[in-house]
Amino acid sequence: MMAMHTSNPTSFPAGGSRGQTEGDWQVLAEFSIPSQPGNERLASDQVATSIQALDLPVQRAERLKTAVAEATMNAMEHGNHYRPELPVWIRLLVSATALAVQITDQGGGQSIPEPEAPDLEAKLAGRQTPRGWGLFLIEKMVDEMHVVTDQAHHTVELILYLKGADHAGQTT
Amino acid sequence: MLVKQLEARVRPQPGAAVIDLHGDIDTFAEAALNDAFAEASQGHPSAIVLNFRDVEYINSTGIALIVGLLARARQSGRRMVVFGLNDHYAEIFRITRLAEFMSVFPDEASALADVVSSAPQQM
Numbered sequence: 001m002m003a004m005h006t007s008n009p010t011s012f013p014a015g016g017s018r019g020q021t022e023g024d025w026q027v028l029a030e031f032s033i034p035s036q037p038g039n040e041r042l043a044s045d046q047v048a049t050s051i052q053a054l055d056l057p058v059q060r061a062e063r064l065k066t067a068v069a070e071a072t073m074n075a076m077e078h079g080n081h082y083r084p085e086l087p088v089w090i091r092l093l094v095s096a097t098a099l100a101v102q103i104t105d106q107g108g109g110q111s112i113p114e115p116e117a118p119d120l121e122a123k124l125a126g127r128q129t130p131r132g133w134g135l136f137l138i139e140k141m142v143d144e145m146h147v148v149t150d151q152a153h154h155t156v157e158l159i160l161y162l163k164g165a166d167h168a169g170q171t172t
Numbered sequence: 173m174l175v176k177q178l179e180a181r182v183r184p185q186p187g188a189a190v191i192d193l194h195g196d197i198d199t200f201a202e203a204a205l206n207d208a209f210a211e212a213s214q215g216h217p218s219a220i221v222l223n224f225r226d227v228e229y230i231n232s233t234g235i236a237l238i239v240g241l242l243a244r245a246r247q248s249g250r251r252m253v254v255f256g257l258n259d260h261y262a263e264i265f266r267i268t269r270l271a272e273f274m275s276v277f278p279d280e281a282s283a284l285a286d287v288v289s290s291a292p293q294q295m
Contacts, residue, residue, distance in 0.1 A: 133232035
């Protein structure tokens with residue numbers, strides 16, 4: 001597993017719905033990781049380290065780590081095709097009310113088919129592949145998820161409210 | 173960060189085979205999980221019990237592997253029972269509905285007690 005890199009912020013793509021800074025969003029951390037299986041752990045652990053000062057409840061921090069790991073896996077596999085020379089960029093932004101984590105790969109310009117919702121009964125009966133849980137888990141773990149794609153990059157942005165209503169983790 | 177390659181060891185118990193899991197359940201865990209499941213199935217237990225006490229990380233690929241094991245257990249008429257999940261992964265088992273198809277217990281004693289009480293009575 002290759003080490004992550006804390007990159008020059010000016011080399012980060014501007015992806016996501018917030019750009020470098022917008023309004024009262026401040027960049028908390030940004031780094032990149034090579035696209036290799038297992039490196040999603042580097043990403044989620046670095047995010048966990050970066051948000052320590054926010055003092056999130058343990059349950060919400062664990063949900064965010066899972067969402068970051070899954071989004072990073074998708075970026076490495078589907079966006080960058082597990083080519084280690086293609087990094088996944090991760091940027092954390094914080095405002096007074098929310099945390100945003102942007103995960104950007106170099107899979108822009110390709111249409112991404114809407115994934116089939118996982119149906120456990122169908123999977124157990126062999127009518128659906130056992131796989132396909134990543135996007136489902138991401139959506140259940142965070143309060144909002146946005147996707148931005150341009151010709152070069154694809155960015156998944158995860159939003160976690162710092163206060164107020166806790167939508168993440170709802171099963172309905 | 174320490175990534176722990178999964179080790180899976182089978183431990184026969186009355187009416188069940190316990191698979192003690194140590195490490196991460198991700199794409200690298202497939203061979204260890206499948207080998208342990210095959211070994212556990214050899215004694216024809218009524219239930220296969222997964223011990224998650226020493227598992228700190230399960231990703232979506234790991235969930236898919238667990239779904240695969242559950243499908244195989246159901247095809248062979250065996251129950252799957254789990255214990256030792258931490259709070260986060262217990263929540264994920266509920267969200268994915270795995271907890272509707274696998275009995276989830278906090279510890280080994282309650283898991284095995286349920287296996288014994290649920291086992292078909294032998295005449």
